[in-house]
Amino acid sequence: MNKGYVAMLLHSHMPYVRHPEKEDSLEERWLFEGISECYLPMIQGYEKLVEENIDFMITMSITPTLMSMLLDPYLNKRYKNYLKLSIELSEKEIIRTRDDKELNKVAYFYHERLKSLYFTYKSYDYNIMNAFKRFDNLGVLEIITSSATHGLLPLLDVNIETVKAQLYQGFNHYSKSLGHDPKGIWLPECAYNYSLDNILKELGLKYFIMEGKGVTMATPKPIYGTNAPIRTEGGVYAFGRDEESSKQVWSSFIGYPGDWDYREFYRDIGYELPLDYIEPYIDKSGIRIDTGIKYYRITNKSDHKEYYNRERAMEKVKNHSMHFLNSRRCQIEEISKNMNKPPIILCPYDTELFGHWWFEGPDFIYNFIKDSYRENVNYKLVTPSYYLENYTEAEVCKPNPSTWGENGDYSVWINPSNDWMYRHLHFAARKMINLANTYSDPTELEERALNQAARELMLAESSDWPFIIKNNTTAEYASERVNTHINRFNELYNAITKENIDESYLEDIEKMDNIFPDIDFRIYRSNK
Template identity: 65%
Template sequence: MPQIDKPKIVLMVQSANTLFCYYNISPITLKEFTDKYGEGSLQNSKAALKVYSVDNGVEKELQTIFIDPFADNWYIHLDKGDIDVFVKLGRYLENNTFVEFAVSNIVTTPRLGESEDRRVYYIDVSEQQIPTKDNNEKREDKQGAFMKKGYVALVLHSHIPFIRHPEKEDALEERWLFEAMSECYIPLIGVYDKLIDEHIDFKITMSITPTLMAMLQDPYLNNKYIVYLKKSIELSEKEIVRNKNNKQLSKLAEFYNERFNNIYSIYKKYDYNLMNAFKKFDKLGYLEIITCSATHGLLPLLSVNPETVKAQLAIGIQYYMDIIGHEPKGIWLPECAYAYSLDSVLKEFGIRYFISENKAIVNASQRPKYGTYAPISTSNGICAFGRDMESSYQVWSSFNGYPGDYNYREFYRDIGYELPMDYIAPYIDKKGIRIDTGIKYYRVTGNTENKDYYNREMAMKKAKEHGEHFANSRHNQINTVSRNMDEVPIIVSPYDTELFGHWWFEGPNFIYEFIKKSSEQWTSYELTTPGTYLEEHPFVQCSRPCPSSWGENSDYSVWVNPSNDWIYRDLHSCGGKMIRLANTYKEPDNLEKRALNQAARELLLAESSDWSFIIKNNTTVQYAAQRINTHIERFNKLYEEITNESIDEKNLCIIEDLDNIFPNIDYKLYRSIN
């Protein structure tokens, strides 16, 4: 399958005002240019980008940008949003003639502000009826009686990228999973079980990404987690002895010992597989588990190859069904990143709703009548539930959010960094790198290095106060908004699950207190899930969500910027190659099929949005870049071996063992979309 060496330009949206493009002009193209326009024509001409909008098939030139002739990418700044845009790449001759080399794909930029279109249409998402302008009588019949004034939906997004490294003796990154299991997932399971034991009826939503599901069930990782947890217990026992003459520290050491043993008991109760617990809660109706794309790829930035977006969704949804046992009602789009192109593919896979950033709703068109207090529906019946900012700030805000309370545990003081190396060495990285052990003896205290000892009783008192305050705030919020609505309002509060327990140690206790308080009769709201809400209130305003994400500035700039934009040339190239493989190999033999499926796995793993996020935030940059490059290299090697009919089975076996996610993957999902 020969590659055609021709100029190419790819255009991507970063924000409403900024586009990113990358391009290539081959030496062959430049020679043809010189041959046609004469010797010296390159030196005497100027490289340029011509930017056009398209409206109802009519092209309009917006600007011409003269670019560095040695650059292979460029950022384009626009004066307005909500337009269809494409770019031409070429050179201006001395006589001002533009010689075109390549034309980009068309992209649609997000809306900059609220829509002026205030028309209101409703769609019955249960029956997928045509939107109608006024259906109030029918809507009331459908909704029926409801005793409370509104709903609150707590949505927890549970995700860790695929970090399985059997080739390493002690992979630091695997601890990301182990810490989340000990600090977040198992404590939450304990909270859910406690609420059930206390006969408290509740509903909560969790997305559990396919990568996390795979790791939670992986025998290798679970065996390593048992070793990790037993070492935590052992260290806490040593800490009890070490601190026997310090009353406060001795009490804290005993607390950690009891905590680690309780974590182990819960883990053992569910047969060393946390998905057993989550499936139980789902079956009992307390938990609504929603899905995500296969490896958390940021879909709008992959949409240059629509087949790769479809494969991310198809593989993720199928894996969900394989594990959970039924179809998902909703999806957490990775990074809440929405684009118009997702509507049809979400519909194809039977997704009823997705969680979105506030801007997706507020800037939607037509303008949503009730902002984020009610879902909106695309014209094909896919509903968007927008993030409520008031409840988000109460938890997320670095200035006045609950986690910053002085009585809560200080995250950045861990004995792994503070105790003598000869003592702590068996419980940190084997290469002697100091890391967190999970035993932290100090509280936030304030903006000072002189921290006070952590007081668990006081912290629990604060968690109770904050849980009750959060419940009261939602009660008052529902009371206020319901007065001006002829629909039942819903407050959607989405968070990263890992906030609760990892960054905010007392977070699971806060959730327990909030849910318990919410079950009391005085509250104006009822806890629900988005799926349940749509079943009970299927008439939804029809509106077009605005492309957005829940990242900084509510756009895609965290995942495409000068620090990480280099990844997309390779990702898109490999995506195109994967499509060609799927189109070409219709009846492969067994070895070819294995190689094709593994190539798909490598592409998926390279596409994870986590890598570009890590690079942007300058944390474990080397690891993130290495992961991208490793999966790209493995993919390209497999591609060459498949197309040259020279598959190295021994090497394939090694890669299959390392990157063993999605055992039932089908490479044919990458075949071209007609």
């Protein structure tokens, strides 16, 4: 008997990392790794579920920056070459490891896996957005949108026009790319404040996703906590992240990905094999980087690692997916006793967790969905919009401003390490608004420059840059990106206002930062 619902939601996002000016870009490999380790394996799982006639529904956000890169012919060409090189390396590894039977078996596994990824990629005409569109059309995948470049909106609302521009551009890009409007939105970093309500309503969006405490600490306090959506005064629904299901996957102590039979992320042949052998498959400057071929399992907490055993890992996947299923079943059983309508358990995760950090993650998703269909469960897998179509009644509350970052506030994205960037972002935003309000009838060249200025501002506003700087990973690159886009914006602003636009310079940056070909600078107008 169906007593409730479970909604799996995968947030798919990467910053805009497109560098045609470089022969080899380390940052573009972030995208290529995401395609090989997360998106293509997830697509293969969806294909199997459809072939097996499994009645399923799952939700994915695909942010406008990621969608733009997945649609980009230049990046697809580079990824195709990356995948071919990976297959070539896997062939060499079969030869190199032939005297070690156990290791050679893992080498063969990678070779067959990479070939299957290439076959899937080719089957969608070397563009995986074709795959996501297919599942969207079949009704098994609900794709939701996000803001244009994943800017942390509450920290940009000093100039509300720039928040509107981020949201309108994200909405428009989704609609043009998929052929229909989105029903829901993933607010970047689940960051919410009250200024967003009216804009979301204007766009006709039905729901957004929040960190759990954004719902549980709403005013008035909702009766059902995160087990049912609440409705804002503007009429948009907010779904809160379920804490229990989140810990089972995310927790570094009890989370499934830490099982000792799963693949060890931190051992890769790109760092371990002789340079003259591995050189064609790492950065052209000689920097050692991940190749994706990792031969060890987690094993234990020490430095001693044993070879990866795919069969043992798949047994653990089955165990963990069944444990996750039974946990949701028990959760639904208990919660439903105290509710006058069926509960919904929202399970949102970063897509990149599944496959990149947790190599077996896409297999876990596939098994959980399949088992939820075949086992005697008391819930149905649905999307948030499916739930709203059947249960429109909800408590009207004011959600609590929050994020899903550390501390649940905005401190990851504004702190002493990265607060310097906001004065530049706010100042540039005011200038962009002034341009939009001033130029009512621009020439063709002025319009190109105005549109490019809007792109540069949006790219500078990405929440990825302060996040990277805070975590001190590739902080120099993130700082450079902010400064580069702000400098380009200022150069364009000066050229436009002084009527001295250098068309060759404009053409150069249009080719480099070519996100959102249909952008219209007028979305920054104050009367929008």
